[in-house]
Amino acid sequence: MKIEPRNTRPAMKTWRCTAARLTLRTVVLLACIFGSAAAAFGVEQSLQHSDDSTLIIESSPDMEIISFSKRVIVRDEAKGVLVFGADVIVEGRVEGDVAAIGGSVIQRENAYIGGDIAVIGGKYAPDAKTPLRDNSKQTIIIAAYEEELREFAQDPSSIFAPSLSVTFLATRVVAVLFWFILTFVIATIAPGAISRAVERLKVSSTKVFAVGLFVFIGLVVFLITGLSLLPTVVSAVLLAMAGLVLTLVYVFGRVALHLSLGKLIQKYLLSSQNHSEAIAILLGVAGWTLLLSVPYLWIFAVLAMFAAGVGLTLIARPWGRASTP
Secondary structure, eight states, X not given: OEEOOXXXXXXXXXXXXXXXXXXXXXXXXXXXXXXXXXHHTTOOOOOTTBOSSEEEEEEEEEEEEEEESSEEEEEEEEEEEEEESSOEEESSEEOSOEEEESSXXXXXXXXXXXXXXXXXXXXXXXXXXXXXXXXXXXXXXXXXOHHHHHHHHHOXXXXXXXXXXXXXXXXXXXXXXXXXXXXXXXXXHOHHHXXXXXXXXXXXXXXXXXXXXHXXXXXXXXXXXXXXXXXXXXXXXXXXXXXXXXXXXXXXXXXXXXXXXXXXXXXXXXXXXXXXXXXXXXXXXXXXXHHHTSTTHHHHHHHHHHHHHHHHHHHOOOTTSOOOO
């Protein structure tokens, strides 16, 4: 499967950059929480013949090679290769998968790749017309965000401290507009669910966040374990389902938090004449967008949104029903 980017106007570059940074922020957040899990799955690094920009692998048949911002050249043999922000050049033999995020996979004429090839922000470039591959394996290419991904790999700290600029401010204004419309629409079509969620946050926010965070971490650990142990097809289905569920949970949690914060600001800072749901939504969206723009603090804000979404989904219920003894 090959996904090529559409031809876009130069004006769309800002939107692509913003989307890439949001995606990278999510990846970094999960990596910070669960990065240590890689050791449990037998992932190892091989630093043979390394310099500042290149990693040359001679013979590592049992090694999974992982490299950040360094080009990897497999001269002889390796089990698998994963590179962030640079290219993979296979001159020898790789029995497993080869992946490049923010780089390309280059396969020399007599080289062999036994597993799948995945490229995000680059290309797959075999020298031979018929490269030596296992015909049952797949090649996945998403040719987008190459510059952004390479920049991130070279300087990961840049996502924690974004530079103030006209583009930065403009994207925040667009984000406020987007989330205002989305929150208003969801609150209009599902007023009961949103009002119950806001009331639950008001009454027992600590319980909501505690339960949501615990379950969210458990789900991600389960997902990582499942992806490492299950067959490729099952893992792909599991990843797609988990991505859909987490997206819905994130949106639900964020919408509830928007309204909750907006109503809180209205209560203490505005007169009763200025109380309306639209104003509450606008204030809440602006407040959370501001939190998500503060270096380092955005990590906890994103976690709070996931935790709120999971917690509210699990324990929120209609408040009008009497409890049965």
